Amino acid sequence: MSTTVLPSYDDVVERYAPVIGLETHVELGTKTKMFCGCPTDFGGEPNTRVCPVCLGLPGSLPVANKAAIEATIRIGLALNCSIAPWSRFARKNYFYPDMPKNYQISQYDEPLCVDGWLDVEIVGEDGQPELFRVGIERVHLEEDTGKTLHVGGATGRIHGATESLVDYNRAGIPLVEIVTKPIPGTGAKAPIVARAYVTELRDVVRSLGVSDVRMEEGSLRCDVNTSLSPAGSAEWGTRTETKNVNSLRSVERAVRSEMLRQAAVLDTGGRIVQETRHFHEDTGDTTSGRSKETATDYRYFPEPDLVPLAPDPAWVADLKAALPELPRLHRRRLQQDWGLNDHDMQSVLNAGAVELIEQTVAAGTTPAGARKWWLGELSRRANEAGVELSAVGATPAQVAELQKLVDAGKLNDKLARTVLEGVVAGEGSPSEIMAARGLEVVSDTGALTTAVDEAITANPDIAAKVRDGKVAAAGALVGAVMKSTRGADAKTVRSLILSRLGVEG
Ligand SMILES: [Zn+2]
Numbered sequence: 267m268s269t270t271v272l273p274s275y276d277d278v279v280e281r282y283a284p285v286i287g288l289e290t291h292v293e294l295g296t297k298t299k300m301f302c303g304c305p306t307d308f309g310g311e312p313n314t315r316v317c318p319v320c321l322g323l324p325g326s327l328p329v330a331n332k333a334a335i336e337a338t339i340r341i342g343l344a345l346n347c348s349i350a351p352w353s354r355f356a357r358k359n360y361f362y363p364d365m366p367k368n369y370q371i372s373q374y375d376e377p378l379c380v381d382g383w384l385d386v387e388i389v390g391e392d393g394q395p396e397l398f399r400v401g402i403e404r405v406h407l408e409e410d411t412g413k414t415l416h417v418g419g420a421t422g423r424i425h426g427a428t429e430s431l432v433d434y435n436r437a438g439i440p441l442v443e444i445v446t447k448p449i450p451g452t453g454a455k456a457p458i459v460a461r462a463y464v465t466e467l468r469d470v471v472r473s474l475g476v477s478d479v480r481m482e483e484g485s486l487r488c489d490v491n492t493s494l495s496p497a498g499s500a501e502w503g504t505r506t507e508t509k510n511v512n513s514l515r516s517v518e519r520a521v522r523s524e525m526l527r528q529a530a531v532l533d534t535g536g537r538i539v540q541e542t543r544h545f546h547e548d549t550g551d552t553t554s555g556r557s558k559e560t561a562t563d564y565r566y567f568p569e570p571d572l573v574p575l576a577p578d579p580a581w582v583a584d585l586k587a588a589l590p591e592l593p594r595l596h597r598r599r600l601q602q603d604w605g606l607n608d609h610d611m612q613s614v615l616n617a618g619a620v621e622l623i624e625q626t627v628a629a630g631t632t633p634a635g636a637r638k639w640w641l642g643e644l645s646r647r648a649n650e651a652g653v654e655l656s657a658v659g660a661t662p663a664q665v666a667e668l669q670k671l672v673d674a675g676k677l678n679d680k681l682a683r684t685v686l687e688g689v690v691a692g693e694g695s696p697s698e699i700m701a702a703r704g705l706e707v708v709s710d711t712g713a714l715t716t717a718v719d720e721a722i723t724a725n726p727d728i729a730a731k732v733r734d735g736k737v738a739a740a741g742a743l744v745g746a747v748m749k750s751t752r753g754a755d756a757k758t759v760r761s762l763i764l765s766r767l768g769v770e771g
Contacts, residue, residue, distance in 0.1 A: 271530075275522065278494075278529040279454040286449050286456050286521055287491035291468060292442045292477045293410060293484070294337050300409040301371065301572075303327030308483070312433035320409075320438035322367030330355070334376070334440035337476035339577060340581050341442055342379025342405040343586045344470050352576045353378045355407075355569040363432050364412040372408035372443075378575060379405035384470065385594065386462040388455060389612055400463050403446030412437040431480075446598065448491075448502065456492075456525065463520040465618075466486055468514075469593035479595040481513050482657065488517055488543075492524040494532060501527070504538040508552050510545045515656060516616070520545045524552055544726050600624060602631040617645050618655045622662055629666035635673070637764060639665045643686055659690040668696040678755065680719035681705045707755055714747070714754055716760050721746040732767050740764060 299306055304370035318326035339349055356374035382402035390396035413436050419429025446468065450460045466480045468486055479486040493505035506528070508520045523545075528538050542555035591599075597620060601611040604623075614620055619640040626636035638654065644665070647660040668686060671677045677685060677700065688699035700706055721743045722729045731739040740763050747759045 268533050272526045273529050273533060275454070275526065278525055281497055281501070282494040282525070282529055282532070283450070283497050284452065284456040284521070284525050284695070285493050285505070286452065287461050287493070287505070288446045288449075288460060288463060288517075289491070289507075290444045290464065291487040292341070292444065292471055292479060293486075294334050294440040294442060295475075295477045295485075296331055296337070296440055298331060300334055300407070300440035301438060304438065306439050310435050312431070312435060315435040315657070316437070321434060328371065328569075330572060330575070331440060335575060335577070336476070337379050337440075338405060338407045338442050340474050340476060340585055340589065341444070341471060341581060342382065343582070344474060344592060345379070345382040345384050345402045345405060345444070345467075345590055347379035347382030347402055347405055349379055349577060349581070349582050350376065350575075350668050352376075352574055354574045355572045356566045357569050358408075359565045360563075362411070363430070364414045364434075364437070366412065366434060366437060368406060370411065371569055371572070373406035376574075377404040377406035378577075384463065384466060386459065386466045387615075388458050388462045388593070393609065393612075394655055395608060395612065398449075398452065398459050398462070400449055400459075403441060403445045405444050408441050408443060410436050410439040410441045450502070452515075457518040457521040460490060460521045461514050464517050466593065473593055473596070475590075484512075490517060490520050490524070490545075492521055492528065493538070494525060494528045496532075503532075504540050506538065506540065506552075507542045508545050509555065510547075511543055512545075514543060514546065515652075515654070516547060519550045520552065522617040527552065530736045539595045604637070608631075613641060617641050619645070622656060623663075625662035626666045626669075627664045631666040631669040631673075635669035636662075636665060637685070639662055639669065643683055646689075647690060658691065660686065664689050664696055671696055671700065675755070676700070676706050678707055681707060705750070714751065714759065714762055715752070715766070717747045717750050717757065718766055719742075720750070722763070722766060729767060732764070732769055735769070737764070737769060741766075742767075 295671045296306060298304060299320055304315045304317050304319050304320055320326055332452065342349055353373060353376040355371050357369040357374045358374070359369045361368050380403070383407070384400050384402060386398050386400055387395045408540060412432055412434040415423045415431045415433065416422055416427035419426030433679070439719045446463070449459065450654060471477050472479050477485055490508045490511055491505045491747065492508065493503035495501060495503040506524060508524055511517050511520045524543070535682050539557065543552035544555050545552050577676050597615070600620065604715070606614070614623060614637065617640065622631065622640050626640070627633050644658050644660055645655060648655045649749045651658070668677070668682055668689070672679065672682050684703070685696050685699050685705055688703065689696060693699050693702070725746065726742060728739050728742050732743070740760060744756060748754060748756060
């Protein structure tokens with residue numbers, strides 16, 4: 267463990283210029299695997315979704331999945347790429363237990379989509395939206411590997427494990443790799459630009475309906491390249507590639523932590539080694555992995571068992587014409603529909619709440635009602651728990667139901683927060699929790715009148731004062747009734763008390 271004292275972030279970005287780059291893998295949601303007919307659904311018994319092709323048995327021959335090619339072209343088009351009129355698959359040779367063929371079918375120097383860009387928005391120092399255009403180097407298609415499971419140890423890692431098991435169900439699932447061009451010029455904003463890019467990319471891919479792009483389940487995986495060079499230098503520094511970055515928040519943290527680490531190495535006259543590093547969610551640090559292979563280590567060569575891809579230009583044009591409204595435009599439209607100014611919309615974006623609010627509104631509540639819960643109570647809980655808002659434990663349908671109960675006067679805001687606590691704890695739907703915990707606002711006047719009469723009888727002195735015209739004293743009675751009814755509407759209680767005591771409200 268290094269005990270080097272890290273320089274401060276502000277100090278680092280004053281003296282060094284970062285260049286970042288991102289390689290993102292998206293697991294496509296096709297019905298079958300990339301080169302065989304095995305099903306792709308998640309969660310089968312280990313090694314039940316395999317066949318001679320995806321197990322790499324001798325004599326088996328791959329056939330490319332058309333739906334996967336179509337999905338990849340659509341991703342490329344949405345990222346403003348050119349679609350290669352002719353491209354080829356290649357074999358990437360390496361030996362690893364989770365890869366049964368000992369090579370991965372991928373694309374190397376002839377990818378399907380090249381040279382595009384994606385605009386991402388961040389908040390500038392003045393609070394106004396600031397646009398960064400991230401260049402896309404390539405989008406290519408490959409197959410996923412199987413999964414290795416290390417058992418017998420405490421951590422699930424290979425160290426300390428007594429044995430390792432391999433599940434090939436995932437081997438051969440189509441995977442799209444999206445590689446950015448190096449992104450210079452972001453300065454202190456490098457970590458937020460990296461996060462904003464992955465967020466935008468995720469939203470674009472999701473809008474195409476080709477993957478569920480869930481980082482926590484591994485259908486969106488991200489490697490983050492970072493390098494530093496002295497400020498003003500024309501040359502870029504040596505980059506490292508950080509793996510295991512499993513959430514949007516971690517993308518930002520990984521860039522930041524790697525910038526600090528590299529600056530500390532450079533400050534002491536050290537040299538950055540080109541290597542892969544592993545990000546650790548718990549500490550927010552990276553540790554050294556293996557030294558990075560170069561392309562020649564993989565002995566790429568064209569895959570002899572597959573014909574080249576030559577998508578019909580007319581088909582590509584049709585796919586382009588049929589692209590859905592892309593997220594940035596979609597967001598602009600929502601902002602108008604919801605009547606939000608730039609600042610309020612930015613708060614929604616920062617909270618990662620756009621889709622959640624959109625779905626909550628679609629489930630039947632007002633934009634203001636939806637926004638209140640997602641940006642208020644639920645954001646607070648997500649921050650406390652250190653999770654994405656979408657993983658906080660409440661669904662848009664539940665939030666809509668909660669707000670509808672408030673609108674109908676069955677819950678006041680305070681009770682609604684208690685109900686929400688139950689929702690987040692997984693106790694059921696808002697109405698179930700309201701019933702189970704007896705949280706409904708007491709609006710039945712019969713029951714209320716009884717409670718009011720009890721409070722008056724129990725507090726004769728106060729009642730006398732109110733009768734004498736000291737209306738302010740009624741507050742104590744209101745409090746007593748609220749306590750005994752656990753959340754009756756205060757206004758109703760107050761006017762009932764005054765009318766029982768014969769005083770004008
Ligand atoms: Zn198969």
